[in-house]
Amino acid sequence: xxxxxxxxxxxxxxxxxxxxxxxxxxxxxxxxxxxxxxxxxxxxxxxxxxxxxxxxxxxxxxxxxxxxxxxxxxxxxxxxxxxxxxxxxxxxxxxxxxxxxxxxxxxxxxxxxxxxxxxxxxxxxxxxxxxxxxxxxxxxxxxxxxxxxxxxxxxxxxxxxxxxxxxxxxxxxxxxxxxxxxxxxxxxxxxxxxxxxxxxxxxxxxxxxxxxxxxxxxxxxxxxxxxxxxxxxxxxxxxxxxxxxxxxxxxxxxxxxxxxxxxxxxxxxxxxxxxxxxxxxxxxxxxxxxxxxxxxxxxxxxxxxxxxxxxxxxxxxxxxxxxxxxxxxxxxx
Amino acid sequence: xxxxxxxxxxxxxxxxxxxxxxxxxxxxxxxxxxxxxxxxxxxxxxxxxxxxxxxxxxxxxxxxxxxxxxxxxxxxxxxxxxxxxxxxxxxxxxxxxxxxxxxxxxxxx
Amino acid sequence: xxxxxxxxxxxxxxxxxxxxxxxxxxxxxxxxxxxxxxxxxxxxxxxxxxxxxxxxxxxxxxxxxxxxxxxxxxxxxxxxxxxxxxxxxxxxxxxxx
Numbered sequence: 094x095x096x097x098x099x100x101x102x103x104x105x106x107x108x109x110x111x112x113x114x115x116x117x118x119x120x121x122x123x124x125x126x127x128x129x130x131x132x133x134x135x136x137x138x139x140x141x142x143x144x145x146x147x148x149x150x151x152x153x154x155x156x157x158x159x160x161x162x163x164x165x166x167x168x169x170x171x172x173x174x175x176x177x178x179x180x181x182x183x184x185x186x187x188x189x190x191x192x193x194x195x196x197x198x199x200x201x202x203x204x205x206x207x208x209x210x211x212x213x214x215x216x217x218x219x220x221x222x223x224x225x226x227x228x229x230x231x232x233x234x235x236x237x238x239x240x241x242x243x244x245x246x247x248x249x250x251x252x253x254x255x256x257x258x259x260x261x262x263x264x265x266x267x268x269x270x271x272x273x274x275x276x277x278x279x280x281x282x283x284x285x286x287x288x289x290x291x292x293x294x295x296x297x298x299x300x301x302x303x304x305x306x307x308x309x310x311x312x313x314x315x316x317x318x319x320x321x322x323x324x325x326x327x328x329x330x331x332x333x334x335x336x337x338x339x340x341x342x343x344x345x346x347x348x349x350x351x352x353x354x355x356x357x358x359x360x361x362x363x364x365x366x367x368x369x370x371x372x373x374x375x376x377x378x379x380x381x382x383x384x385x386x387x388x389x390x391x392x393x394x395x396x397x398x399x400x401x402x403x404x405x406x407x408x409x410x411x412x413x414x415x416x417x418x419x420x421x422x423x424x425x426x
Numbered sequence: 427x428x429x430x431x432x433x434x435x436x437x438x439x440x441x442x443x444x445x446x447x448x449x450x451x452x453x454x455x456x457x458x459x460x461x462x463x464x465x466x467x468x469x470x471x472x473x474x475x476x477x478x479x480x481x482x483x484x485x486x487x488x489x490x491x492x493x494x495x496x497x498x499x500x501x502x503x504x505x506x507x508x509x510x511x512x513x514x515x516x517x518x519x520x521x522x523x524x525x526x527x528x529x530x531x532x533x534x535x
Numbered sequence: 536x537x538x539x540x541x542x543x544x545x546x547x548x549x550x551x552x553x554x555x556x557x558x559x560x561x562x563x564x565x566x567x568x569x570x571x572x573x574x575x576x577x578x579x580x581x582x583x584x585x586x587x588x589x590x591x592x593x594x595x596x597x598x599x600x601x602x603x604x605x606x607x608x609x610x611x612x613x614x615x616x617x618x619x620x621x622x623x624x625x626x627x628x629x630x631x632x
Contacts, residue, residue: 109556121564152601310590330611432536439543446550489592500603507610512562
């Protein structure tokens with residue numbers, strides 16, 4: 094019952110997003126969309142996915158899209174023609190796809206092939222073979238560790254892409270002028286600075302809790318990295334980019350992003366050198382289950398490093414570019 | 427115990443709904459923010475206290491208390507930040523034509 | 536009583552979405568998103584008790600944080616001129632009064 098209500102909300106918000114012209118409003122509505130999706134995942138009992146969707150889809154995405162839209166423009170260009178041929182092609186393709194799904198088994202039925210192949214093996218044997226109560230973590234980090242390695246490399250590549258496209262060299266006279274502007278903001282942001290200074294240590298501590306508690310409850314490396322990065326982003330937003338760059342050096346962050354991927358790969362190579370296959374954790378220690386625990390701990394640490402560093406890199410580059418363009422815009426007018 | 431928990435949950439739900447009615451029916455942004463900011467914090471506090479009185483295990487009580495403490499800090503600060511942003515960008519409150527609009531919205535930090 | 540609280544929270548979410556779609560100015564929409572986020576925190580906590588799985592409370596803490604960061608981001612980036620209330624919005628506000 095509650096599924097139908099939440100899905101109806103999703104459809105309403107999606108229609109509103111498509112019809113609106115004001116891009117800032119659209120980015121706020123995308124925040125609501127992310128939160129609704131996360132609630133929907135919670136009602137379907139998928140807690141880890143809801144966690145990741147909330148932190149990435151509703152938090153960081155809204156933030157980055159807001160920064161990007163403040164730098165480009167607020168309203169969409171009006172349409173010039175009505176694309177009727179495209180609409181016709183979309184209807185035909187959609188109809189064929191729906192006709193194709195009529196053959197599939199019912200959603201969630203127990204004798205569907207997807208539930209008979211590997212899933213019973215994971216559910217039955219995960220506790221003996223790996224010894225971790227959270228089956229999602231054991232599947233993600235041990236049975237399917239190779240896929241997770243691919244995900245981490247993709248995140249790292251995204252960070253490198255942003256660095257290659259958006260990093261801008263700051264001249265020293267710009268730096269001193271931006272510094273003076275940021276210091277004069279102290280009175281205006283005073284209340285927020287006090288409250289945020291009290292909150293940031295707890296957010297960092299919570300990120301560490303989520304990282305290491307991923308074996309027993311929802312959590313893991315991805316979510317912990319995003320929460321850690323959001324604490325740093327909060328600091329950088331309220332205290333100014335120059336202060337944040339003095340606290341968190343950009344080259345150290347880039348170094349940590351690479352260290353995460355390197356750590357993950359090294360665990361696999363150590364397993365290779367000990368005679369087993371790549372990313373087989375039972376080669377890491379005398380007792381296979383203890384080897385699994387050690388392997389999962391190390392690779393989750395690697396994932397956490399890379400995700401946190403890449404999020405901070407992306408935000409620093411967006412903000413740095415916005416600071417420079419905003420400052421140049423103010424100087425010209 | 428469950429009677430007091432039910433009482434707190436009822437008060438919390440009533441405050442939630444009154445906040446929702448407020449955001450729909452009030453005439454102006456600043457009045458809507460007042461409705462949301464006040465009722466939201468108190469409704470969250472009431473519902474969380476009602477859940478704490480249901481006597482679950484040890485760690486769950488602590489987590490509910492942490493959520494309560496965080497909401498008490500975060501909700502009023504967010505209202506302050508939003509009102510400051512609106513004021514800085516010349517969003518004028520809706521007042522009667524008889525009052526002097528320049529006197530009310532003259533530059534305040 | 537928990538079920539009644541869940542229904543109340545869902546009703547308030549409908550109201551918040553209505554305001555987000557209808558609200559004439561940008562700030563109404565941001566307020567609606569903020570309220571929606573807080574109600575999601577409550578929904579997750581109450582659903583955790585209804586479904587007997589109190590591990591959901593970790594997610595509730597993250598949602599509260601995410602909500603906060605979005606509103607602070609709006610304040611921090613609103614010093615550009617595109618955040619000023621446009622004339623179309625002012626006309627809609629006059630129409631609604």
